Amino acid sequence: MNTNFANQFLTLLRKEFVIEFRQRYAISGIVLYVISMVFVVYASSIKVGPKEWNVFFWLIVLFAGINAVVKSFVQESGTRQLYYYQLVDPSILISAKIVYNTILLMALTSLAYGSYSVVAGNPVKDPGLFLLVLFLASLGFSIAFTFLSSIAAKASNSATLMAILSFPVILPVLLTLLRLSSVSLRLIQDTAYRKDIINLVAIDVILVALAFVLFPFIWRD
Amino acid sequence: MWWKTTSVILLIYAIVAGLLVPLKPGIDRVSPDSALTGSRLDMQIHGYNTWYSRGNTADIRVWLQYDSLRAVAGTDIRVISDTTLAVSFQLPTTLPDGGESDMLNLIVSHPTDGVSLLPSALEIEADTSASSSAANWTDNPVEKLHVVRDFSYPYRNVIYETIRNTYFHVPMWFALMFMFLVSVVYSIKYLTRPDETSDQKAVAFTETGLLFGLLGLTTGMLWAHYAWGKAWSNDIKQLMTAVALLVYAAYFILRASFDEPEKGARLAAVYNIFAFSSLVPLLYIVPRLFASLHPGATGNPAFGSQDLDNTMRLVFYPSIIGFILLGVWIANIRYRILRIQQLADDQD
Numbered sequence: 001m002n003t004n005f006a007n008q009f010l011t012l013l014r015k016e017f018v019i020e021f022r023q024r025y026a027i028s029g030i031v032l033y034v035i036s037m038v039f040v041v042y043a044s045s046i047k048v049g050p051k052e053w054n055v056f057f058w059l060i061v062l063f064a065g066i067n068a069v070v071k072s073f074v075q076e077s078g079t080r081q082l083y084y085y086q087l088v089d090p091s092i093l094i095s096a097k098i099v100y101n102t103i104l105l106m107a108l109t110s111l112a113y114g115s116y117s118v119v120a121g122n123p124v125k126d127p128g129l130f131l132l133v134l135f136l137a138s139l140g141f142s143i144a145f146t147f148l149s150s151i152a153a154k155a156s157n158s159a160t161l162m163a164i165l166s167f168p169v170i171l172p173v174l175l176t177l178l179r180l181s182s183v184s185l186r187l188i189q190d191t192a193y194r195k196d197i198i199n200l201v202a203i204d205v206i207l208v209a210l211a212f213v214l215f216p217f218i219w220r221d
Numbered sequence: 222m223w224w225k226t227t228s229v230i231l232l233i234y235a236i237v238a239g240l241l242v243p244l245k246p247g248i249d250r251v252s253p254d255s256a257l258t259g260s261r262l263d264m265q266i267h268g269y270n271t272w273y274s275r276g277n278t279a280d281i282r283v284w285l286q287y288d289s290l291r292a293v294a295g296t297d298i299r300v301i302s303d304t305t306l307a308v309s310f311q312l313p314t315t316l317p318d319g320g321e322s323d324m325l326n327l328i329v330s331h332p333t334d335g336v337s338l339l340p341s342a343l344e345i346e347a348d349t350s351a352s353s354s355a356a357n358w359t360d361n362p363v364e365k366l367h368v369v370r371d372f373s374y375p376y377r378n379v380i381y382e383t384i385r386n387t388y389f390h391v392p393m394w395f396a397l398m399f400m401f402l403v404s405v406v407y408s409i410k411y412l413t414r415p416d417e418t419s420d421q422k423a424v425a426f427t428e429t430g431l432l433f434g435l436l437g438l439t440t441g442m443l444w445a446h447y448a449w450g451k452a453w454s455n456d457i458k459q460l461m462t463a464v465a466l467l468v469y470a471a472y473f474i475l476r477a478s479f480d481e482p483e484k485g486a487r488l489a490a491v492y493n494i495f496a497f498s499s500l501v502p503l504l505y506i507v508p509r510l511f512a513s514l515h516p517g518a519t520g521n522p523a524f525g526s527q528d529l530d531n532t533m534r535l536v537f538y539p540s541i542i543g544f545i546l547l548g549v550w551i552a553n554i555r556y557r558i559l560r561i562q563q564l565a566d567d568q569d
Contacts, residue, residue, distance in 0.1 A: 147495070148495075151475070151488050151491065151492060154479070154484065154488055155475070155478040155479055155488075156478065156480075157478055161474070161475065161478055164471045164474055164475075165471050165475065165492070167467075168464045168465075168467040168468040168471065168499075169468060169495070169496075169499050171461075171464050171503070171507075172461075172499070172502040172503055172506065172507045175507055175510075175511075176507070176510065179510065179511075196510065199506060199510070203502055206498060210494070210495055210498055214491045214494060214495065217412050217487060217490075217491050218487075218488060218491055220487075
């Protein structure tokens, strides 16, 4: 049974990559989105100090993240969803989507970090912590947005609904990330930042647990 | 029926007692509020709710307190009016820790008003050229205070009379949590066994919870206007509360975005559980990470230990119960309205 679960999970995960690879316009769109946003930020502010760098960076990551994840349920038709429903356990499906979106978001945040560093400079003083923050951001955004996009995908106005549902919910995560990122940029002195990391991980654990428990109810149509 | 009557009685009691019971006598300010060591200080004390002329003037005692062991007693105490007291101090030549400056607390013990304290009332600076005086810090310890028992609320500088808002602002959040909790219970019930009643009850309780949230935010803004200087100062607690209300506002938009009511009800129930679990980080975890003026945030004592005395508890707890019962009552009426609308729609 265990190997069966792992097999289903890996097949679904591979399926996500294959879909993404076949519809290359979607991923290219997101990549372009990130790069154009980086340039908009750079063009609209003459000089980017470390403080502004921090705020703009997280805004870019937030918007890119929402746009990248929102399609994860919308892009597949209702009949195909029904097909999956008969084949696999819903918790395996959502975990495959979450893992896939985490990998996607990690790639996107790294891309955003790279391109942003090229145009606006790189004020990060503690790269290790900053990369950890990027990973935690990808994980947190992926869990929350994947779950909420599964709700939003059921409605007709899914893009608006996605923004309404996710912005307030993600705010505690985003504020903690901003704080941790400020620490890694040495904008604030905080020796107790490990507590923030634990908080963030705790929020992620709660979100994952909720997604697992609640997803079967969203799924069932 | 009994609980509706209880709610009305408790709320009338909370409003009447909450607004009419007086504050304890306190010290509003002193003039002058700074002095040099070794000098003779003539101070005027301005009281609030005080009756200094009652009782024997000889029984009034005043101290400038450095810490729990060291204090200077005041002499030549004269009552100027019920709210003004004149007193003289002979300040010692040096500070006990040999430092440059410090803040002293003022304690007044009055035979009928009892003890009142003004924290950090006087700023004292070391005067290096001062000739040594006879006074010292420990010759007259703070003891044999007049203890007066009465039914009154604590006097706190900065918030003064607005301490009464405790009976209205805080119960709103208790009621909100209760309403949202009941709503989540109905949502879980709906997911395990779908039927219209649970869904409508969940909606009614969410609406009532949101109403309490708006009232809590409004009473909080009124309080902030007096205690913090501005009604909205982008304090993290205010921001996160507004965000929490947005999370619940999204609940109604989500419900309305589906053509099939059954689907909307199911997804709204799922979202309700999700929203409730995001309420705890928003209201109680994040505000503690950032600097805030609100009690319970970093650097501030949590509510209850210092701000709530036994007299206040006598009004505070009934008020919480009263508002929760009122909320259940409102939600009940709202549920019946939804039910009637549903029946009317079915007949069309």
